[in-house]
Each structure stands twice: as structure tokens, then as C-alpha cells.
Amino acid sequence: xxxxxGKLQQRIGYPxxxxxxxxEALTHRSYGRPDNERLEFLGDSVxxxxxxxxxxxxxxxxxxxxxxxxxxxxxxxxxLAEIARGIELGRHLKLGKGEEATGGxxxxxxxxxxxxxxxxAVYIDGGFEEAFRVVEGLFRGRIRQMEEAWRDRDxxxxxQEYTQARFKEVPRYTVVxxxxxxxxxxxxVVVSVGGRIWGRGSGRSKKxxxxxxxxxxxxxxxxxx
Amino acid sequence: xxxxxGKLQQRIGYPxxxxxxxxEALTHRSYGRPDNERLEFLGDSVxxxxxxxxxxxxxxxxxxxxxxxxxxxxxxxxxLAEIARGIELGRHLKLGKGEEATGGxxxxxxxxxxxxxxxxAVYIDGGFEEAFRVVEGLFRGRIRQMEEAWRDRDxxxxxQEYTQARFKEVPRYTVVxxxxxxxxxxxxVVVSVGGRIWGRGSGRSKKxxxxxxxxxxxxxxxxxx
Numbered sequence: 001x002x003x004x005x006g007k008l009q010q011r012i013g014y015p016x017x018x019x020x021x022x023x024e025a026l027t028h029r030s031y032g033r034p035d036n037e038r039l040e041f042l043g044d045s046v047x048x049x050x051x052x053x054x055x056x057x058x059x060x061x062x063x064x065x066x067x068x069x070x071x072x073x074x075x076x077x078x079x080l081a082e083i084a085r086g087i088e089l090g091r092h093l094k095l096g097k098g099e100e101a102t103g104g105x106x107x108x109x110x111x112x113x114x115x116x117x118x119x120x121a122v123y124i125d126g127g128f129e130e131a132f133r134v135v136e137g138l139f140r141g142r143i144r145q146m147e148e149a150w151r152d153r154d155x156x157x158x159x160q161e162y163t164q165a166r167f168k169e170v171p172r173y174t175v176v177x178x179x180x181x182x183x184x185x186x187x188x189v190v191v192s193v194g195g196r197i198w199g200r201g202s203g204r205s206k207k208x209x210x211x212x213x214x215x216x217x218x219x220x221x222x223x224x225x
Numbered sequence: 226x227x228x229x230x231g232k233l234q235q236r237i238g239y240p241x242x243x244x245x246x247x248x249e250a251l252t253h254r255s256y257g258r259p260d261n262e263r264l265e266f267l268g269d270s271v272x273x274x275x276x277x278x279x280x281x282x283x284x285x286x287x288x289x290x291x292x293x294x295x296x297x298x299x300x301x302x303x304x305l306a307e308i309a310r311g312i313e314l315g316r317h318l319k320l321g322k323g324e325e326a327t328g329g330x331x332x333x334x335x336x337x338x339x340x341x342x343x344x345x346a347v348y349i350d351g352g353f354e355e356a357f358r359v360v361e362g363l364f365r366g367r368i369r370q371m372e373e374a375w376r377d378r379d380x381x382x383x384x385q386e387y388t389q390a391r392f393k394e395v396p397r398y399t400v401v402x403x404x405x406x407x408x409x410x411x412x413x414v415v416v417s418v419g420g421r422i423w424g425r426g427s428g429r430s431k432k433x434x435x436x437x438x439x440x441x442x443x444x445x446x447x448x449x450x
């Protein structure tokens with residue numbers, strides 16, 4: 001802990017009034033009591049509610065099943081641990097010697113638990129609005145990625161709906177090129193409707209390339225209409 | 226729906242500004258869109274956070290594992306359905322004909338989902354503080370029961386710790402009487418330490434009677450000391 005807690009508070013964007021709460025949130029049970037387990041219990045629910053609301057608002061057309069899947073992927077241990085790494089939470093943890101020796105500072109379960117505990121500490125110290133803002137900041141990037149992925153996924157669906165309505169036909173996707181070494185290939189795809197190519201796209205997977213192609217086709221069909 | 230939504234709002238203790246939100250929360254998917262599934266997704270998290278905080282505050286000595294078990298039992302489908310029955314939510318549901326014919330109005334899954342949706346509707350309409358207050362009202366009785374059960378459970382543990390420290394002995398519980406018909410028996414138990422009876426208790430189960438006996442023994446040992 002060469003760095004003080006000031007930096008951590010800057011990174012989460014919340015200055016604590018009761019710094020003891022933040023210290024408790026960073027104390028793993030291997031170090032001694034009071035540890036962060038009770039805060040972890042509470043913070044888990046705070047994160048879940050904020051993420052649920054962000055998904056609810058970001059995806060107004062999605063049903064419960066899809067929203068639940070997205071939420072699970074956002075709040076699973078590994079995702080929380082990555083977010084914890086992003087704010088360098090590990091260096092601030094108080095760990096027992098045994099945990100320290102076996103790399104506890106990098107363990108996903110310990111990092112995820114500490115992140116939940118820090119969120120609970122903000123919730124207790126500053127109330128729901130502040131906790132909401134902090135969690136929103138921590139998850140913003142991931143939710144934006146999901147939004148983009150969803151919009152992309154939507155291009156294929158949109159194109160199919162459009163061509164069925166206009167041409168009574170479904171779009172055909174064809175891989176026209178595969179480039180690069182096995183571990184980092186790029187695919188190029190064209191999409192045709194009624195024998196005419198309307199869009200072309202490339203990506204790290206066939207799926208991604210198809211989405212790009214569908215996106216272009218939609219734009220061109222739209223311009224032409 | 227012979228009764229208006231006014232009564233329901235009274236029973237949950239929240240008057241809606243946007244009554245359409247409450248109506249959506251009461252619409253099962255069998256009836257048509259917009260149904261309550263997205264609200265159910267959100268409300269589930271609101272209930273979980275409020276219940277977590279109430280448990281966190283009510284049981285300051287409990288660890289995460291025990292708190293999690295309590296939370297699970299409070300928010301499981303059957304518990305939510307019972308709470309929904311307590312506020313007569315069933316009569317306000319909008320159901321499709323098929324669901325109506327097969328007793329949907331009484332189904333635990335439908336009632337639990339609608340309760341979650343109603344809580345989300347309060348959350349959207351009135352904010353977190355209002356939702357907190359409503360959920361607290363709905364769960365207050367159950368959490369109080371848990372608190373009493375926990376305190377009772379503590380008597381036996383406390384007595385054992387006490388007698389081991391003072392007498393190097395564990396308490397002995399003996400059933401001295403069983404009264405009443407099979408389906409509503411009363412048990413009477415005495416607890417002795419070092420051959421002397423210190424407490425006596427009765428209850429609807431042996432466990433309850435033992436707790437009462439331990440409670441009395443603790444008081445008498447305390448008075449004597």
C-alpha cells in the first residue's frame with residue numbers, strides 16, 4: 001500500500017466522510033476483524049440493482065430473459081474482478097500473510113468481494129444516489145459495449161425484416177475472404193439480396209463481418225429508397 | 226377487479242403519480258403487452274437490496290453466510306407470493322383467459338412476479354426512498370420473526386458458553402411433559418446444570434421449549450451471580 005487511499009477515492013469518484021468504512025471494505029478476512037464480508041453481502045445487492053436499472057433503461061425493447069442474461073454476465077465474479085483491477089483495488093487490500101504469499105492480491109474472488117464491499121461502503125457513507133453514480137461509472141464502459149453489440153446484432157435482424165417486406169427474400173451472406181494467421185483472422189463478407197450485393201463488411205469473426213455487411217446494406221437500401 | 230386500485234395503493238402505503246405504471250405491473254404476459262416482465266426484472270433487485278440492508282442492520286453480528294441464507298428464504302418465490310396474498314394482489318391482476326381458467330390468480334410464480342413488478346413501479350414512480358419504505362413495510366413482520374428466532378437460538382448458545390466457562394459442563398435438557406393432541410402438542414422442558422434445575426420452559430416444539438428453558442436459566446444464573 002505505497003499509495004494512499006486518496007488515489008483510490010479519486011478513481012471511484014467518491015470522497016469518503018468515514019474513511020474507516022473504506023478501510024473495512026478493503027480488509028480481507030485473512031487479515032482480521034472487522035473484515036469486509038458483511039459489506040460484500042450488502043454491496044452485491046447495490047451493484048445488482050444499479051446494473052439492473054442501467055440495463056432496463058439502456059435496452060427498452062428487451063425482455064426479462066435477455067436482460068437477466070446480460071446482468072449475469074456483468075456481475076459475475078470475473079467481471080467484477082476485472083473492474084477491480086481497472087481501479088487498482090488489489091494494491092489497497094489488507095491481506096493475511098498466507099493470502100499474500102499465495103497471490104491473494106490477484107485472486108478474482110478476493111478482488112470481486114472487495115469491489116462489492118467498497119460499493120457498500122459508499123452506499124452507507126453517502127446514500128443510494130452516490131452509490132448509483134459510482135457503480136454507473138464503474139460499469140459504463142461495459143454497458144456501452146453491450147449496447148453496441150446489441151445494435152450490431154440488430155442490423156441483421158433489421159435487414160432481414162426489411163428485405164422480406166420489400167423483396168420477399170432473405171439476405172444471403174457469403175465469406176469472400178479470410179486473411180491473417182489462425183489466431184487473429186479477419187473475415188470479409190458480402191451480403192446479397194435478389195442476386196445483387198448490397199453490403200460488404202469485415203471483422204474478427206464471421207458474425208462481426210456479417211453485422212457490418214448488414215449495416216452497410218441497410219444504409220444503401222435506405223439511400224436508394 | 227371489483228375493487229379499485231385505490232385500496233391496493235393504501236395497502237402498500239404508496240399513492241402512485243403515474244397510475245399506468247401500477248397497471249403495467251399488474252399485467253401478466255398472458256393478458257398482452259405491455260406486460261410486467263421487465264418491471265419484474267427490476268423489482269427483484271430492488272427487493273433484494275432493501276432486504277439485504279434490513280438484514281445487515283438487524284443482525285450486526287451475523288456473517289455473510291448466515292445473512293445470505295436469511296435473504297434467500299425471504300425473497301424466494303413462495304415468500305413473495307405469501308406477501309402478495311397478504312396485500313390481496315391476486316384480485317388486481319390482469320390475466321389472459323387461459324391463465325384465469327387454470328387458477329393463475331393464485332399461482333405463486335405469477336403473484337411473486339407481480340409483487341416484484343409493483344415494487345419496481347414504486348421505484349420508478351417515486352424513487353429509491355419510497356421503494357425502500359414500501360418494501361420495508363411488506364417485509365417488516367417476517368424480519369421481526371427472524372429476529373426473535375435468532376434471539377431465541379442465541380439463548381441456548383449463550384447458556385452453553387456460560388456453563389462451560391463457569392462449571393466446565395454443558396446444560397442438559399429433559400422433556401418432562403407432553404400435552405395436548407398430536408397436531409397441537411405442547412412440550413415442557415427443564416434444563417439442568419451440575420444436577421440442579423435452572424430453567425423450565427414450554428413451547429409448541431421441543432426446540433422452542435428448550436429455548437425458553439435456557440432463557441430462564443440464563444436469567445437465574447445471572448441473578449445468582
